[in-house]
Amino acid sequence: MMNKAVLNHGNPKELEAKRIAEIKSLSYAERLERLMAIIEVSYALKNARKKRK
Numbered sequence: 001m002m003n004k005a006v007l008n009h010g011n012p013k014e015l016e017a018k019r020i021a022e023i024k025s026l027s028y029a030e031r032l033e034r035l036m037a038i039i040e041v042s043y044a045l046k047n048a049r050k051k052r053k
Contacts, residue, residue: 023031
């Protein structure tokens, strides 16, 4: 399961390094699960914009 989201304020390079380390620590299945979630959100946003026009 994914942990509760926490807003981070800090050096962008440090935050990027943390994200990269987090992703590298995930299993292949967890990475794929995250990718699918991003694709689903992207698809939903794309279709929501079309319906407004």
